[in-house]
Amino acid sequence: MQKKPSFLFGTVGTPLSTAKKPGGTVGGIQRTAELGLNAMELAWVQSVRITEAKCAEIKAAGAQHNVALSVHAPYFINLNASADEWPKSRKRLMDAAHYGHLAGATDIVFHPGSYFGRDPKEVLRVAVPRLRDCVKELRANGNPVILRPETMGKSAMLGSLEDTLALAAEIEGVLPCLDFAHLHARPGDGSANSYAEWTAMLTLVKKRLGAGALKRLHIHLSGIAYGPKGEKHHLALAEADLKYKDLFRALRDFKCAGRILCESPILEDDALVMQRDWLKVAG
Numbered sequence: 001m002q003k004k005p006s007f008l009f010g011t012v013g014t015p016l017s018t019a020k021k022p023g024g025t026v027g028g029i030q031r032t033a034e035l036g037l038n039a040m041e042l043a044w045v046q047s048v049r050i051t052e053a054k055c056a057e058i059k060a061a062g063a064q065h066n067v068a069l070s071v072h073a074p075y076f077i078n079l080n081a082s083a084d085e086w087p088k089s090r091k092r093l094m095d096a097a098h099y100g101h102l103a104g105a106t107d108i109v110f111h112p113g114s115y116f117g118r119d120p121k122e123v124l125r126v127a128v129p130r131l132r133d134c135v136k137e138l139r140a141n142g143n144p145v146i147l148r149p150e151t152m153g154k155s156a157m158l159g160s161l162e163d164t165l166a167l168a169a170e171i172e173g174v175l176p177c178l179d180f181a182h183l184h185a186r187p188g189d190g191s192a193n194s195y196a197e198w199t200a201m202l203t204l205v206k207k208r209l210g211a212g213a214l215k216r217l218h219i220h221l222s223g224i225a226y227g228p229k230g231e232k233h234h235l236a237l238a239e240a241d242l243k244y245k246d247l248f249r250a251l252r253d254f255k256c257a258g259r260i261l262c263e264s265p266i267l268e269d270d271a272l273v274m275q276r277d278w279l280k281v282a283g
Contacts, residue, residue: 006257006282008068009275010039012220015268025054025103026061033065035268037275039259041070042105048074048095052102059104068259070107070148070218071100078113079127079149080158086130089113093134093147101143107218107259109177112149112158112167123158128170135173147174148218153182153231160186161201165208175209177218180247181234181263185226193243198250206254217251217258221274222265234263237270244274248281 014028015035022030025042032040042058044050062069073096077089097108115123135147149167152159161183164176183201184192191197205213223240225232237244260278262271 008039008259009271010037010261011267011271012041012261012263013043025058029061029065029067032067039068041072041261043072045072045075048099050099055099055102062104069105071096071105073110077110079130080113080123097145101145107146107148109148109150114157124166132171148177150177151179151182153185155230169208179220181222181224185224185231188228188230195246195250198247202254214254215257217256219260220263222263236264236266248278252282
């Protein structure tokens with residue numbers, strides 16, 4: 001019997017080489033399988049505009065091609081939004097979770113928002129009850145998706161490793177999306193780019209969320225350009241300074257598993273590079 005891979009690899013969004021027919025998400029799932037990749041994140045980053053019938057098609061395609069699905073919810077979600085703005089943010093997240101579940105997605109990734117210059121601990125006091133309420137409603141409706149606040153690449157954004165772990169530790173049904181490129185860019189000084197620093201991060205994940213969380217990692221990865229304030233834009237792996245092979249060694253040594261989704265400008269090319277290099281490191 002073939003051993004199940006510890007990490008599934010894929011792309012955030014449909015592979016760039018997806019044919020025009022059938023095209024779209026269903027074509028992207030088919031192309032993912034043809035490439036030898038086995039995960040894809042539906043990039044609903046502008047809005048959630050999809051029918052239940054289309055969701056059923058996507059779910060069937062994922063099952064047929066054995067491609068694990070997740071969703072990247074719209075960018076315009078902010079757990080720290082004003083009382084007037086929060087209902088709109090909440091609806092975007094809940095729509096992504098509702099339709100994502102119908103489309104066969106197990107995990108809903110979202111950007112948690114901005115500090116607006118406030119202290120992170122103060123912001124979390126607002127964010128935690130809001131997110132807990134979202135999970136409560138999803139479970140009441142029989143929706144089992146995991147909500148995944150993403151680690152963010154700019155220091156002004158809600159989304160440090162500590163922030164995402166605090167949300168996950170407080171709320172059952174929430175786990176982080178670890179974007180290691182963002183974590184490298186966030187300090188703005190080239191740090192968070194070594195085996196020692198990544199093992200420290202994984203140690204913290206294990207301490208706060210338990211060893212089981214390391215088997216259910218949802219990782220975003222790409223090269224990244226950054227300045228003193230953090231992330232500027234994503235880069236191809238070969239054009240960037242991210243020492244991702246050292247990250248892979250840390251993931252191996254902590255016996256991690258889950259999904260690694262590529263966000264590089266050359267989506268599937270770098271996803272395949274990552275998959276190949278992971279297999280070399282993991283043996």
